[in-house]
Amino acid sequence: MPNLGLTVSATTRAPRAGEVDGVNYHFLSEDEFSRRIANGDFVEWAQVHDHRYGTLVQEVEQKLSSGSSLILEIDVQGALNVKERFPDSILIFIEPPSMEVLEQRLVGRGSETEESLRLRLANARHEMSLADRYDVRLVNDDLDAATDELSRVLREYERN
Ligand SMILES: Nc1ncnc2c1ncn2[C@@H]1O[C@H](COP(=O)(O)OP(=O)(O)OP(=O)(O)O)[C@@H](O)[C@H]1O
Numbered sequence: 001m002p003n004l005g006l007t008v009s010a011t012t013r014a015p016r017a018g019e020v021d022g023v024n025y026h027f028l029s030e031d032e033f034s035r036r037i038a039n040g041d042f043v044e045w046a047q048v049h050d051h052r053y054g055t056l057v058q059e060v061e062q063k064l065s066s067g068s069s070l071i072l073e074i075d076v077q078g079a080l081n082v083k084e085r086f087p088d089s090i091l092i093f094i095e096p097p098s099m100e101v102l103e104q105r106l107v108g109r110g111s112e113t114e115e116s117l118r119l120r121l122a123n124a125r126h127e128m129s130l131a132d133r134y135d136v137r138l139v140n141d142d143l144d145a146a147t148d149e150l151s152r153v154l155r156e157y158e159r160n
């Protein structure tokens with residue numbers, strides 16, 4: 001398995017129950033996020049759903065300097081920007097088995113209002129319409145099977 005580092009993004013979204021600052025995200029105020037943009041601190045950032053999310057240059061440099069390849073878990077806008085800036089990057093589109101299953105999962109998480117649930121589902125539909133711009137598509141039905149498939153894809157790209 002390749003040596004992989006997962007970057008911790010910055011976001012203006014409020015932490016969910018159990019989320020820890022610096023582990024799940026760097027949780028920033030709107031002002032701080034704007035200041036970081038002006039400072040050139042982001043490799044990419046995007047407005048996703050109702051909040052801003054971005055990949056910090058510092059996170060990327062830190063992980064790369066430790067010899068890791070990087071995984072960015074980011075939205076479609078961010079992914080396409082990264083591909084343009086780093087053409088060697090591999091875009092893997094991880095999709096739910098169906099919109100119904102995605103809705104059940106989001107409702108089960110208990111994190112969304114009716115309004116934010118509708119917004120996330122509409123955005124998911126839009127993101128899925130762009131999935132053919134990705135290098136690989138992977139259906140996340142059974143979690144263990146999807147994890148195995150992701151490992152297989154990563155190993156395959158590591159070899160090439
Ligand atoms: N294979 C799976 N089986 C069961 N539940 C899953 C599986 N994969 C993800 N989930 C759960 O589904 C919910 C939604 O996950 P997902 O990553 O799609 O959410 P999200 O990050 O909010 O989506 P988005 O990228 O659209 O913002 C989470 O609670 C997650 O734990």
Ligand SMILES: Nc1nc2c(ncn2[C@@H]2O[C@H](COP(=O)(O)O)[C@@H](O)[C@H]2O)c(=O)[nH]1
Pocket residue numbers: 009010013044045046048049053054055073074075076077078079
């Ligand atoms: N363009 C970016 N998108 C990001 C980044 N970090 C996360 N995300 C995407 O945001 C949504 C919502 O995430 P959630 O934690 O609120 O459910 C999801 O699609 C993430 O992939 C980022 O740094 N840049």
